[in-house]
Each structure stands twice: as C-alpha cells, then as structure tokens.
Amino acid sequence: MSSAIDVRGLRKSYGEKLVLDGIDLNVAEGTIFSLLGPNGAGKTTAVQILSTLIAADAGEIRVAGHDLHQEPEEVRAAIGVTGQFSAVDGLLTGRENLIMMADLFHLGRQQARRRADELLERFDLVEAGSKIAMTYSGGMKRRLDLAMTLVGSPRIIFLDEPTTGLDPRSRHGMWQLIRELVAGGVTVLLTTQYLDEADDLADQIAVLDQGRLVAQGTPEQLKRLAPGGHIRLRFTAPDEFALAAQVLPSASRDEESLVLQVPSDGSVHTLRALLARIDDASLEVDELTVHTPDLDDVFFAVTGQATHESTNEKVTSK
C-alpha cells in the first residue's frame, strides 16, 4: 500500500513554546489514521501544517505524493479540511455554501447545483438547505462543514476534532459518515481527544502528548501495551467476599468495597471458566463487570498520567 501522508521529523514552535517535537507519521491510502491526545498536545497544529495552513519549522512532508513545501498547490488540490471551528459561511444558506464551494472547484453551473443537492440529501440537510447557516445547530453546521469539504471529492481528508461539542446522536452520525467516506477509498486523518472515537474508527492510532508521539499502532496493539483487563466482582456480604477470595486466589482484593478483580483477557472462554468456578463454590455475586483495557489505560501506560486536559493550555497561533 502506498502512503497518502508521509511525515518525517516535523517540528514547529511558537516562540519559546515547542509545539511539535520531531513527529514521524505514515498514513496508508484508504485508511483512517487518528492522532489522539489531550488539549494542547499539538494535534491541531499538526493538521494545520499538513493541510498547508501554516508552515513547519522543519521536517519532510509528503501529502498525496507531493512535497508540501515545493508543491503546496498540488497538495491543496488533493485534500479537504474540516476544522475544529466551523468553516461555513454563516450568512449564506447551506445550499449557497455548497454551490460556492462547487464554484471554487470550477464544476460549472449545472454540475454545481447537482452536486450541492446531492450532498444536501446525503447529509440530511435538504430542509435546512434554504436557511442561512448561522441558524443551524452544532451538529448541522458540522455536517454542512463536512459536506463542503466533500464537494471537490478530495482523496485525503483532515478532520480536526470532528465530533467535539456534538451530542451523542450527532456524534454517531458523524462516525457513520466517516466510515462511509473511507469505504469509498478516501484517506482520513482524524484528530480526537476521545479515546472511544479513535478506538471505534481508526485503523492506526498515534498518541500525541506534549508535541511528541508517545505510542503508535492499531487499537489492538495499543491496548496490548496497557495492562489492566479484568473481571470485577462485587459482593454484599463480607463472608461471601472472604470465601470468594479463597476460591479465586489470583484476584486482587479491595476489602473495603468488597470487590475482587480477577485478571482476564476479556474473552468469553475465560469468563465462562470464571462463572463455572463461581457456580461450583455457590458464591453469591452482587455484580459482575468485564473491564477490557481501553485507550484511557493506554494513555496512562504510555504517558504515566491520565489525559491531562486541565493542566495544558491551548496554544493559539498569532
């Protein structure tokens, strides 16, 4: 598979503040690549550089086979960007926004209208199409934003935190749209601070923390980095808890809350084995939960700290 995006040694600082400290990335064509990290990790800066919006201080960058410094116009012709802040024209209607984009791609009058209507349909904006975008809800604006990005049928799409601030329903709708895009052969580079989003969508994940890539791999590979898969058993009676602790010696105990954590790989096989032992000993379990390692655990494992949202200030460019 050839690479849609290839980055080596990308660096960027704003004054004293080092935002990206030597990033290497490789995104295969037709896949979803997620840059995962807390606020201030440098995700948006990375997207701004890869989408030609701001210049890097150093690094070799190839996007869609073109050197970003030598041929920025060729790169621009191949990409589409949907940023964190809505890039729609609030005073134009949804349809006018799409037609404006079609005009900028020089589609011609007839085709521009057809493309706009087709996208309104696909993004469930037919009714809203004749209203000015300023009146749209957050989810509608985001859909229009993505629709505008798709007018020119870009081969590579950058999505900077596409679901931040959306309600759960709009969020899942957006995920569905992203999956459909990739099914159509598009490459997506997605940034997110939501671990479940990266887990759900991405083929490859790179964890970005304070301007460095601290881990990279498939969601499965990353999860393997993190210990912590277990089955949690909660008891109501202290004597049941004590008995269970004897029956399951590998479990770690929490005497105070009467909770046992039995190490597990999360498979049905080990769960069934555990249930059999519980039955054999006639244990009265109040609650059972299966905890598979998620990317929160990964983040903790690779950075030594939880996602530190509050400690990092957002760096804005001047």
Place this chain on the structure above:
Amino acid sequence: MSTVSYPMADTATMLRRNLRHAQRYPALSLGAVGMPVIMLLLFGLVFGDTFSAGLGGGSEFDYIDFLTPGILLMSIASGTMSPAVGAAMDMSEGIVARFRTMAIFRPAVLTGHVLGNVIVTIVSLALVVGFAILIGFRPNASLGDWLLASGLLVALTVALTWFAIALGLTSKTAEGASNIVLPISLLLPFLSTTFIPLESMPSGIRWFAEYQPFTAIIDTLRHLLLGTPMDSGNGWLSIAWCIAIALVGYFWAQKSYNKGTVA
C-alpha cells in the same frame, strides 16, 4: 496533476459571496449609504443658508454646489467600514482557513471584498448625486469632466477599500475593525474642505486639512464638476494619493492575509 489557476472565476465567486452578504446583512451597507445622504440633506437644507451667509456668499455662491463633492468623498469614506468589518469577521471565522487550504487564486478572497464594496459605493455615490440634484446641485461639467470625476471617485474607493481591509485584518474582532477605520470614515471627511473652505478653519486644523488627501481630491472634483479654479498641482496630487493609498493598502492586506502560511 497540475493545478491551473482561475483568477477571474475565483474572484467572481468571492464577489458573489460578498454581494450576498451585503444583501443578507444590510445594516452595514445601509449605514454607509444612508449617512452621507443624511449629511447632505442636513447641511444642504437645514444649515445651508446659515453656512452660505457665514462664508460670505452672495447669490453667486451656492452652498449645495460647494458641499456635494465633499459629501461624495464622505460616501466613499463611510463605505470603508463594511469591508474592514467583513475582512475581520472572515479571519475570525473558520471559513478563511478553509479557503486557504484550497487550490484557489489566493488574492480572490480580499479582491472579492474590494469589488463588492466598490459596487455598493457606486450605488451610494449615485444616490448622493441624485439627492444633491434634487435639492439644487447644478454642476456644469462636460461628459469628459464627469468621466474624469467618476474615475477619480472610483480610484479613491478602490484605494481606501484596500487600506480599510488591511486595517480590518490587523484587528481580531469585528468591533475592533469598526473602531480602527473610524479615523478614515470620520476624520478625513470632517477635517477637510467638505463643509467649509480652508480659510475659515483654525490654524491647527487648517494645517491638517490642507495636507490630507481629501482636500486635494475635493478641490479637483469641484474643478471638474463646477469649473471652480484650482491649483493645477491638485489633480496630480489626487492621483498620487490614490495610487499611494492603494499600494500601501494592497500589499499590507496581502501580507496580513498570507501571514504564516505556506506560500
């Protein structure tokens, strides 16, 4: 794949965008068009006789004739608010980031603002001339004079619009942009020979009024439209001012717009 640039088509697209803005959000354009008309009627009809008498005019001196060229410049000046605010709003919203990551003709976004404002301002100028004629403005200009005068007005509009956009791009908010162009939209028309001749001003203001661009241009317009005598240098000075303001505005605006991006 090689990319072809479409300067005309992209600029036309941006112009359509800006005209639609003017239509959807008419407050700015209406203000720009309405203010000079109100000033014209106020000074022409209400204060006109008093001013005329105070300036020692007899029956020969018609204050409306004196006033109208200055009000035309006031239309241009107050029209600069809208593109400055528009450019600042564009920059504070995501839409310009989108345009910048697209393979479109780079100067199109700003040029669209300029052309849009030139069109709105021409409408406003036509309205002012119409109202002025209604209340007694009687120019005695030939077709050639009218063409020269129109050319000068359009040149000044283009120049001041670029300058206002450059100012708008330096401000982070729409409010900031509307404040930063106030010196253009208020100071230049009022501290000029729009309402009274140089001789009747106090010395400090007179010094400013004498050397600022509007005075030379108003003088040239009066000469073209009414045949009043003028210092022949003022014609060339007017053109030089327009070119200088346009160049500074254009390059400053482009520089601000492209700041930090990949060329």
